[in-house]
Amino acid sequence: MIEKDTNLEDQALNDVIGKIEKGARIATRKASDVALIAVSKTRGADEIRPLLDAGHRIFGENRVQEAMEKWPGLKADYPDVELHMIGQLQSNKAAEAVALFDYIHALDRLSLVKALAKEMQRQDRQIPCFLQVNVGEESQKGGCDIEALPQLLEQAREAGIMVAGLMAIPPGDTNPAPYFALLAKLARDNGLDGLSMGMSGDFEAAIKLGASHIRVGTAL
Numbered sequence: 001m002i003e004k005d006t007n008l009e010d011q012a013l014n015d016v017i018g019k020i021e022k023g024a025r026i027a028t029r030k031a032s033d034v035a036l037i038a039v040s041k042t043r044g045a046d047e048i049r050p051l052l053d054a055g056h057r058i059f060g061e062n063r064v065q066e067a068m069e070k071w072p073g074l075k076a077d078y079p080d081v082e083l084h085m086i087g088q089l090q091s092n093k094a095a096e097a098v099a100l101f102d103y104i105h106a107l108d109r110l111s112l113v114k115a116l117a118k119e120m121q122r123q124d125r126q127i128p129c130f131l132q133v134n135v136g137e138e139s140q141k142g143g144c145d146i147e148a149l150p151q152l153l154e155q156a157r158e159a160g161i162m163v164a165g166l167m168a169i170p171p172g173d174t175n176p177a178p179y180f181a182l183l184a185k186l187a188r189d190n191g192l193d194g195l196s197m198g199m200s201g202d203f204e205a206a207i208k209l210g211a212s213h214i215r216v217g218t219a220l
């Protein structure tokens with residue numbers, strides 16, 4: 001958590017942290033068990049620095065190319081940054097992703113399992129991954145089918161990938177809570193702890209339903 005007296009303040013960050021603390025209290029969870037991923041996609045390095053100066057260290061990006069333009073420089077100044085790849089990942093970007101990121105959230109198919117496992121081995125770098133599940137069964141969205149999850153989990157583990165948990169983006173314009181509950185159940189059924197769910201508009205609901213990682217962009 002942020003040490004408010006030793007760091008510069010960031011109002012939006014403090015507001016989000018306050019909501020996380022409140023949501024955790026209501027859910028009788030510890031706020032420290034919810035990691036806030038500050039989604040910095042589309043923001044320039046000069047917009048990211050205030051959050052770093054305020055003490056925040058966990059960030060998310062959704063495009064490898066964009067992240068490669070911003071983060072090597074920022075990481076040189078703030079080496080303890082933890083960087084999450086939260087977007088769709090193409091197999092041909094696996095090498096760059098493994099080199100730059102500390103977590104990958106959208107592992108959803110065997111071809112990507114193979115590409116990432118190969119790179120992790122080659123670079124001797126283990127990147128924990130979340131398996132993305134298409135909880136709303138939307139054809140245009142990433143994520144594996146609900147029924148395909150046990151098999152993907154087995155394939156990832158066989159390839160030597162450390163599976164941190166599950167990730168989902170519920171359908172828009174509908175109550176996300178049932179989808180968060182479904183993802184939590186799938187994680188339980190498959191013996192996984194991590195739950196990457198909840199964005200600016202719904203992270204409090206996600207915390208109530210067990211999110212371990214929330215991905216917040218516009219609210220920051």
Ligand SMILES: *Cc1c(COP(=O)(O)O)cnc(C)c1O
Pocket residue numbers: 039041062086087169199200201215216217218219
């Ligand atoms: C952009 C993005 C977010 C953040 O969304 P906001 O609504 O801006 O908080 C979260 N997850 C993913 C996968 C994203 O691409």
